[in-house]
Amino acid sequence: MLATLTIKNYALIDHLQVRFSEGFTTITGETGAGKSILLGGLSLVLGKRADLSSIKNSEEKCVIEASFKIENYQLEDFFKESDLDFEKQTIIRREILPSGKSRAFINDTPVTLDVLSQLGVQLIDIHSQHQTLQLTDNDFQFKVIDAVASNEKVLEKYTQKLTQYHQIKKELKKLIDFQQEADKEYDYNSFLLQELEAANLKEGMLEELEATYEKLNNVEEISESISHAQQILGEEQIGTLSGLNELKTIFNKLSHFGVSYKELYSRVQSALIELDDIHVEIQRLEEGLEADPQQLEEVNNKLQLIYSLQKKHHVLEISELLAVQKELAEKVSKTESLESDIKERQLELLKQEEELDAIAKTIRTNREKAIPALKKHLEAVLKELGMGNAQFKIDLEATSKYFSNGKDELHFLFSANKGGSFNELRKVASGGELSRIMLAIKSLLAQYMHLPTIMFDEIDTGVSGEISNKMGEIMQQMSKTMQVFTITHLPQVAAKGDAQFKVFKEDNQGVTASQMKELSEEERVREIAEMLGGKEVSDAATAHAKELLLKKN
Incomplete structure (x- = not known):
């Protein structure tokens, strides 16, 4: 309060x-x-x-x-x-x-x-003359009926289920729209994906292929250079290894004449070990060198394919091509699975509709039971308020639509006069009549809504x-x-x-x-007396005011 x-x-x-x-x-x-x-x-x-x-x-x-x-x-x-x-x-x-x-x-x-x-x-519910116009609003009329019908809990359940229904419906529409667009691109995306998959792309392969191509394309020049290097190192008379072996022998003999000679011996020995290893590696490379026109063509074709794919997809790296391939695979996979996803959503939607229909039916049943009591209460109160011929005609019409508060349309009709035709409140009820109807409704809602x-x-x-x-x-x-x-x-x-x-x-x-x-009580008598007879308060007005105050209990 x-x-x-x-x-x-x-x-x-x-x-x-x-x-x-x-x-x-x-x-x-x-x-x-x-x-x-x-x-x-x-x-x-x-x-x-x-x-x-x-x-x-x-x-x-x-x-x-x-x-x-x-x-x-x-x-x-x-x-x-x-x-x-x-x-x-x-x-x-x-x-x-x-x-x-x-x-x-x-x-x-x-x-x-x-x-x-x-x-x-x-x-607080502040009822103003403006709020009286709510009587003519269909949502307010439903609110009145649902209060009398004790529909609060079942309406909450309906609202939650309706939210889920709209979400699934939204997802279904999104899938169908996506399918329509995806179907147009599916064949093209599949072709691009197959093209990339056929290339069998791997990280680092471009560098490997380019190195292999350079090797195969320049095998004679490489072979000549390797042979020359082999001669420099391995020639018996003037080869570098032969010279280093002589140096090793010389400084081995001198090593006992001082530390400096011993250190030079060690350094020559280290250089000899490294050059010997280089010599073995050069021999291996020389043995592996062989002109292979068929492999050169294969490598070149592979390179040209990769260059072509890079140009087509506007990228520079294999990693970027692999990212494009992944994206295309997802698109194609999603397109292929769309039909099953759509069927799944459609089944979910049907299930939601069945559950919504069951809840809406409960709401409607409760409303139908409440309408006679509501009609009886309103007409009885209005009779006390001087509208003895007031009648209501409250009809529910089942629809296939899902409204925010069920599946019903409400026709809340009124007739103020005996034998008069029924019509919407806003068309047939005067301002004073609307006020009295609103009071009757508020008195009823007070019993149900606990405001x-x-x-x-x-x-x-x-x-x-x-x-x-x-x-x-x-x-x-x-x-x-x-x-x-x-x-x-x-x-x-x-x-x-x-x-x-x-x-x-x-x-x-x-x-x-x-x-x-x-x-105060005395001031109330004076105020009510003035309301009855004006500023010049008469004894009769005062007596009447006291009488009204006595009757309040």
Whole structure:
């Protein structure tokens, strides 16, 4: 429930702080006193977008703060999901800075307007004349029927399943679209892939092939050079190895004459070992040299194929060709598996449709059972509100479409007069009739939706006498299970409140400001008497006011 409301520097309000209690609270005041300002401030703290023009003093910030007792409203999960501290008495604050920037806080934690709005709708239902138009909205009509039908849990299940259904449907469409495009490219991609696979590409093979080609293409020149090198090293008389062997013998004899000769001997010996190894390697190369025109042609053909593939795919390295090959393989494989993937998704979709149909059928059955009770309740309440001939015709029509709340279309028709034809509410119900219908619906929803607080803004406009008395009784009855506020001009309604607040204007040093105060029992008598007979309060009006207040219980 709404426990306190503080408003600073908003519209005509300098500073206002009020405390509220449980039950039924009525708010009265002359036209233009600022009752709508109160609603506007409360709407801001519940997440409505701010308007800089609403600041009274443009040099100071506007602050609106409301505290709510929420321990019995099962909001712990919302606070946890929103990363907020849960407090039994939660404080919501909204600040509008002179710069126009707006800030919102829940228990002193900054939040976005979206989070604020999500919490706000779970705390207060503000019923304005604008909201009365919701009656003509098909979604609201479904909401009423589903509340009476206790469809909340089954609708949650339906919504979850519908989300899965749309996801699978989206994936299926994506696969089908991909298949249509892939089919056009499949043959070409397959050809390119086969061409690359036939090349049997491997990392480093280009360098190996180019080296082999150079070797085979220049075998005579290489052979001559190798033979010459062999002669330099291995000639018995003048070969390098022969000379080094002589040096080795010389310094071996001199090594015992000093360290320097011994070191030279060691170095000559090391050089001899290395050159001997070089000689063996040269012999091996010489033995492996052989002209092979057929292999040269094969290597050249392979090289030309690789060069051609590189040019075709606009790459320079074998690794890049292998990446292209992998990508093509994936495309071809995916195209080949698309048909089975599509069939799999189609089967999944059929399964989802079967499950959705079963849930939608349950929703529809519950609605069909609830409609007679809803119709009976509304007509009975409207009869008490002076609309004895009011009738509803509520029909469900099964469809093949999956809507957000089932597979039904709803026809919510109304006739205000006996023998009159049924038509849509927006076409046949007047503003006063819509207000009374909305009150009847809200009184019913209060039994099913357990909304903590509801605030009616002049829902009794256009009615008087016994009808207004009955409207007050309905709101009074609602207040036994929830906190109810109503802004009213009718004394019969105002007197029904457990508490009554008056909104009024006062002038202070030439500045007009709106104020709000809770009335004492004596002040209530005076206020209601004025509502009955005007500023000049007569004894009869006072007596009538006292009588109305006595009847509230």
